[in-house]
Amino acid sequence: MVRHMLAGSLLAIACATATSAIAADKDYAPVATPAELVNAVNIPYQQFTLPNGLTVLVNEDRKAPVVAVSVWYKVGSKNEPKGKTGFAHLFEHLMFNGSENSPGDFFEPLQQVGATDFNGTTWFDRTNYFETVPTAALDRALFLESDRMGHLLGAVTQEKLDNQRSVVQNEKRQGDNQPYGLVEYEQLENLYPSGHPYHHSTIGSMADLDSASLDDVRGWFKDHYGPNNAILVLAGDIDLATARQKVTKWFGDIPAGPKVQPVAAPVPTLDAPKTKTIYDKVATERVYRMWATPGYDKPDYLPLQLAGSVLGGLASSRLDNELVRGQQIAVRVSTSQDTFGQAGQFVIYADAKPGVSTEELGKALDAQIAQFLAQGPTEDELQRAVTRYAAGRIGGLEQVGGFGGKAPQLAQSLLFMGSPDGYKSELEKAAKLTPAQVKAAADKWLTRPAFSLIVAPGDRKEGGEQRGGYYTAPGIEGAHPAYYLNPADPVAAMGAAAAATAATTPDRSKMPDLGTLKPLDFPKIERATLPNGMKIYFARRDAVPTVNVRVSFDAGYAADPRDKLGIQSLMLSTMDQGTSDLDAQQLAIAQERLGANIGGTANVDTTSFGMSTMAPNLAPSLALLADYIRHPAFREKDLDRVRVQQLTRIKNEMNSPGAMAQRTLFPAIYGDHPYGIPPSGTGNASVVKAATPADLKVFHDEWLRPDNASVYVVGDTTLEQVKAMLAKSFGDWQAPATPKPVKNFSAKIEPQKSRIILIDSPGKPQSVILAGRVLNQKGTDDLVVLDSANQVFGGDFLSRINMDLRETKGWSYGVRSIVADPLDRASFMIYAPVQADKTGASIQALRQDLDAYTQGGEGVTSEELTRIVNGNVRELPGRFETSRAVLGGIVNIVEHNRPDDFYQTLAKRYGTLGATELDEAAKAALRGDDLVFVVVGDAKTVEPQLDAVGLPVEVREPQSD
Secondary structure, eight states: OHHHHHHHHHHHHHHHHHHHHHHHHHTOOOSSOHHHHHHTOOOOOEEEEOTTOOEEEEEEOTTSSEEEEEEEESOOGGGOOTTOTTHHHHHHHHTTSOBTTBOSOTHHHHHHTTOEEEEEEEOSSOEEEEEEEEGGGHHHHHHHHHHHHHSOGGGOOHHHHHHHHHHHHHHHHHHHTSTTTTHHHHHHHHHSOTTSTTSSOTTOOHHHHHHOOHHHHHHHHHHHOSGGGEEEEEEESOOHHHHHHHHHHHHTTSOOOOOOOOOOOOOOOOSSOEEEEEEESOSSOEEEEEEEEOOTTSTTHHHHHHHHIIIIISTTOHHIIIIIIISOOEEEEEEEEEEOSSOEEEEEEEEEOTTOOHHHHHHHHHHHHHHHHHHOOOHHHHHHHHHHHHHHHHHHTTOSSTTTSHHHHHHHHHHHHSSTTHHHHHHHHHHHOOHHHHHHHHHHHHTSOOEEEEEEESOOSSOSSSTTSSOOOTTOOSOOGGGOOOOOOTTSOOTTHHHHHTSOOOOOSSOOOOOOOOOOOOOOOEEEEOTTSOEEEEEEOOSSSEEEEEEEESOOGGGSOGGGTTHHHHHHHHHTTBBSSOBHHHHHHHHHHHTOEEEEEEOSSOEEEEEEEEGGGHHHHHHHHHHHHHOBOOOHHHHHHHHHHHHHHHHHHTTOHHHHHHHHHHHHHHTTSTTOSOTTOOOOHHHHHHOOHHHHHHHHHHHOOGGGEEEEEEESSOHHHHHHHHHHHHTTOOOOSSOOOOOOOOOOOOOOOOEEEEEEOTTOSEEEEEEEEEEEEETTSOOHHHHHHHIIIIISTTSHHHIIIIIISOOOSOOEEEEEOOSSEEEEEEEEEEEGGGHHHHHHHHHHHHHHHHTSSOOOOHHHHHHHHHHHHHTHHHHTOSHHHHHHHHHHHHHTTOOTTHHHHHHHHHHTOOHHHHHHHHHHHSOSTTOEEEEEEOHHHHHHHHGGGTSOEEEEOOOOO
8 A cells, every 4th residue: 555655656756757848848838827827816896885784896897888787695595494495596586587666577678688697596605696788788787686686575476486486396307307416415415414504405305395485485585685685796897986876876775684694504524434325327337425624714625625626626636647547447537625605515526437346446536535635735736726726717807797707706705705805815825825735624624534425327216306405314313403593583683774764765667778888899800821721810808818719620520420420529539638749647737737728629510629828828828739739649548548438428428318319309300411410429339439549540630630720819919929829839730632621411301290209218307308400591691580580489588488388387497499500501499308297288388389480470579579689789799708709709700601790780680670571580490390309208207198299209218329
């Protein structure tokens, strides 16, 4: 044991030394240090508090004419009393169903003003609501947020409660329906004693959701949704004076609520190690090790987070190096410190390579954990982890709102760390952490008894319907009432209510008018071409010191030969295993030192290699990207390892309802056309098993060549600098003498008759419905009218089918339709995960809605047209807020042969749309007479329902791998 640990340590040092030599030789050395990257992370803010206790943070960012509005309430599932699990999340849903002065669905007025990134989320410690709106629509957004903060209950009805209860229960079924969907329940129920605030999942149990009443709604609102329990962040095109005036106007008259009582949530320690095995439809055994750990209120969460990166989070991690690449007994590993307000979990898992027992994998996993605890991280490992951590934070700063932009970073910092700039001090602390400090934290928390969970392939023996409540896990008897504190009396501790009531009462009789909207300012696309034929497309964005790059080749999964489906996906995965000069570990280390992320991906039309990096490190990052693309090693041992991983991915697709449906539908509707393949690109197991390094090299050399490449760059640099760097890294790459390959799209697509293909998936609480038809249009055609017609039917939240199956009937968490626009033949698809006992009725409803729209005279209404036109025009400035979004827009312009001013002219184009034009497009393309429906669900439950649909039904067993 000692000898093995010593050998591993020497090997790690040898690898690090070798990498340094190669990096210096290949000019991959970073320019910016971790400390310098940390210094670049900054969100200037100003703060004020209204008399009613509302805390307001303001960040001025004038790069785009938009403002992020983010409201955080300091209440989550940990505040739920016994018997009311899932209620915080259920209440979040109700907050979108209208208030007293805006009684309709909140998505309607938000879409009308062109809001982007609008949503709400609930977690253990908080509930948040957010949207990014054009500056001219800020008053309307503040009106809506303040109205549901201060004027909600008069609009909440039993009908709305019953409907949203059904929606949430279908959200629960959808999550439970996925492979590993029961793991979170096991994690929480076994790490935290019954009665502990983190013992039950945020989604709650079916029984508790069923028991929620209107009185519960009223009590929850009065107890938790006062302004004194909220943080409001405004980030973007706004200043402090304007923010103070508008926030005071709309929120100032809302009285403070009761002071929310604190919840005690100590970090528990198991009395002894615990082990459990559960069964699920999964490809291979997964072995977990879990510990309850500190939350944001204890300093040890940060060194544990970096310990997780070193152990199993980075691509160069200890577990990847030893269990996946070294011993090759795992196909995947992961380590994370999941941090909540007052506790968290340190979670490690490893997916066994087929043929490897969980006992063998568990012993090896435990040995690596023990070795890490004995040694701690090296200085180099820790610095790479900090670099990756800082780079991720910097990337998020370009966005003002959403899930990870400036507004949520400020709010979370204040909520969990006590100061809006807590993120900054957190990063500074991370940069100063020593290996000894990380080792000490790991020693303290990961030497305690662990919960070991095994997920094994098989039929589930315990379901998820009633999980999520105050379930008593095996080995944990009884409740612990000391962990639960009753909420405050609704009439007690009104705080600053008297001062707040003196504020001016705003006019809420109508929505605020919009100000003057600013048009989209899409950056200029600059062009250049290298002598070897590589085309360069560049746009400058300097809001943050980052650069995004995509090298795109005209290939894609449609280029896979029909007798070698999956060869390209296998090639891309093997390219991640190193170049001719760098092995997999060295390649990962080089990226981590640069703060860069490099990876290959494909869709049906293109094969792309993306990179995000810090602007100071652009030159060495491009050099590394060029080496990655041009000189893959395709070593036999790496291919053998990746082969097993891809076979496992294929097997996982056979157990995932959504993937099963896609693997069936695309071949059914496209036939022999190149798009008639599983869209994931993983292909056929037989091809993957037989592939050789020579096969990968043949595909690489045939399709990845400079005269078949386009390079897209957006970020904090210039075209001249980019061209010079690309000339250095790619300039000597010459195209072969052979002509460029061309994909053959001449295959005839046979007409279909509407039918149902039922894939039997026993025991599923939910069915996945996926329907589709091939369109005559190509993706390069003008699809603006057709896309708009589809928006009415199923293209957004307020669409007809989502309003019907989700908001009216409550049979689904969400239903969508899409016009997919690959470069050749486009398609129309409907996606509807529904509760199993409503599968047949859901298909009937979808068909009826489509027939009514396209054949029954229920064409586009004036209200729908106004909403679509206004929303699409007004959202344009927010749609391209980030460099990554701009890069995607440029790729779309170039690859779909659009004019450079395509997005600038969209506003005018949308403004000319008429209902008749949309109706004609829908009638021609969104037809139901040849829709092929694929249903993945429990045949015993579903098949009897399908008789009433009136379509031929073919029942199939799940595909084998």
